[in-house]
Amino acid sequence: MSELKGACIIGQSGGPTSAINASALGAIEAALDNPSITAVYGAANGIRGVLDDKLYDLDKEDRAELSHLKYTPSSALGSCRYKLKDPDVDDADYRRILEIFQKYDVRYFFYNGGNDSMDTCNKISKFMLKNGYECRVMGIPKTIDNDLAGTDHCPGYGSAAKYVATSCMEIYQDARVYDIGMITIVEIMGRHAGWLTAAAALAGPYAPDLIYLPEVPFDMDTFLKDTQVVYEKNGKAIVAVSEGIHDKDGKFIAEYGVSGEQTKDSFGHTQLGGLAATLAAIVKEKTGAKVRGIEFSLLQRCASHVASQTDLDESYAAGKAAVDHATAGTTDKMVGFKCTRDCGYLCELALLPLDIVANTEKKVPREWINPAGNGLLQGYIDYGLPLIQGETKQEKENGLPRFARLKKILVQG
């Protein structure tokens, strides 16, 4: 394929992670060094920055300062949860994006995010193709949910999983320290897929006694019985639950006992939260035990101080590969990982069609969950353990993380 010269836009979208900036750095550094790319722009708050003509001039950033991005959590360029309409219904946003691409001669678009972001990426790619505007569009995956199809795992997952496993180990030590009974319920992110909650099992002998994923319908009576059995045997019980656990009718357990009010985000997803507190109240009422609910909240996705160096290195490589492949002629693909674990862990980059990835959710295989649906089997451990290896090389300043301090100078359009 012939060389395509032009500017590039890099955008970040969806919930931030500890590793999304590592991918951004991989893409930014590769773009800055690539002669086909004439200018490197960062979209302020993802696709919203394109629509609003708010682009950062990344050529103006200091290279040494940029390099700290690898160890800076959250999305340095800002994120959004804006959902593009179906172009067959309303193509106004797409025409605006095309206008901006033409204005800045953008020939490369790199979008870094989860399912919804790959959907955005896919729609833009198809629109540009249909309208004959030559622009190479590449998706760079990112999600602590680890639910993107086609890839062995997703950038961001390993770091979040390391946080979850580490914190579960620490909670195990703490929650069992008194000579009185105690049930601890830990709520972990994951709306439809239980990958992150499964990571609690990586804590091995310090793992929660019971782990519930949304892959298996949650039955309150069975859960209460399971918990009671462990509690009566040990005087303690630690239970990990995915925020998205739901009963056989699909009703979220987080909504049990909550009277009325439900909120939905702009993608139409029900906003979850408060599950640990809800379950704690139910367990307390049924067992009479002392119960504590713990929600990892934002920390599970932004605790960069305990990021997996494997995850950061792979995330960086994914960002770099997106640029390298695009400038070499590839378009309409997402960078993914193809891994083998038979003779040690080996991870290779792969290119996946965007339309297959977009909006397909990959679940934890049922055969990795025990028959009772309250624990993980060795299959998952073998899968997950390599992803959390390596301590972050994050630089410290005054005993605290040193984050990238970018200038973020807006392009005067």
Place this chain on the structure above:
Amino acid sequence: MSELKGACIIGQSGGPTSAINASALGAIEAALDNPSITAVYGAANGIRGVLDDKLYDLDKEDRAELSHLKYTPSSALGSCRYKLKDPDVDDADYRRILEIFQKYDVRYFFYNGGNDSMDTCNKISKFMLKNGYECRVMGIPKTIDNDLAGTDHCPGYGSAAKYVATSCMEIYQDARVYDIGMITIVEIMGRHAGWLTAAAALAGPYAPDLIYLPEVPFDMDTFLKDTQVVYEKNGKAIVAVSEGIHDKDGKFIAEYGVSGEQTKDSFGHTQLGGLAATLAAIVKEKTGAKVRGIEFSLLQRCASHVASQTDLDESYAAGKAAVDHATAGTTDKMVGFKCTRDCGYLCELALLPLDIVANTEKKVPREWINPAGNGLLQGYIDYGLPLIQGETKQEKENGLPRFARLKKILVQG
């Protein structure tokens, strides 16, 4: 003073921390190496282990395995919150303790804990003195609350403070990432003293916009106005609150809007929690903004993976000093720290009378809090920053912390 030969008991009490086992290790290693000490026992679950004649034989532990205690969170010997009665009212517990001490020829008693534990320690010391039983009793401080009188700071505080400052930095990155308004309320432990909440200020440019400590009466209207001002200016606001904030009448804010039920622990303290959720609901109602409440919960006291090495080293030294001083003749004292910060940070060990330390709470000085009562001044930063220096040397195994695995063999009495 003449040499006193006999066994020693080491006990841990109160809420666990990331550093209490470092102090235990300092005491255990010094005791194992000291010729005056004939046997080294660990009390199972603090003073309860003495009362119940449940002692671990620490001479039977592997020394290399023991050394991992320095990096193992929570209380390895188990903890309790048992409160001894006033010996003038009911001395049954004290007579039982004396009986056990006589049974095992215990001549050294080291008790590792916070205010209530120093009170226990003090009462035992005075009872033994009064009853003419020669036993040297030493307190080893520990509390993430940092509220023990007489000492510059307390073992455990630096590590918890490092967790709080680090997590606040990460939350700052995450909570500001979207292009929509958001108010984040972070709840940090601290019943009567705001030391740990103050540590949020160590995050510097990434610190919460507003920080409220229990040292200043909390006024809901002023708080709502403060928050609104920040939110209207920045579109975001991050607020840190101490769990113990209360209004001018002494009513805990956590109890606002909570109908009825209040629980108290065995020391008569009101059990707090749910403050972040309570405040989030109030702020949401008043401002209409999207509000998120985050509770650090147990993690702030057990997150050993982000412990301060300074704290661990000092905690170890405090445990060792207790044994060294006791065998040299000292009794009825707590080991404390005397520090200077004028020409760099310098920390020396000091011996403090137990009865002064017991049950006196040290608060954050008013002059370190800004006049508005919603932020910290440089005086606190200069105080706190040296305490969070140094990354933990915790060993990792398979990408996760390597905790001590003790045999904990019970002494056959």
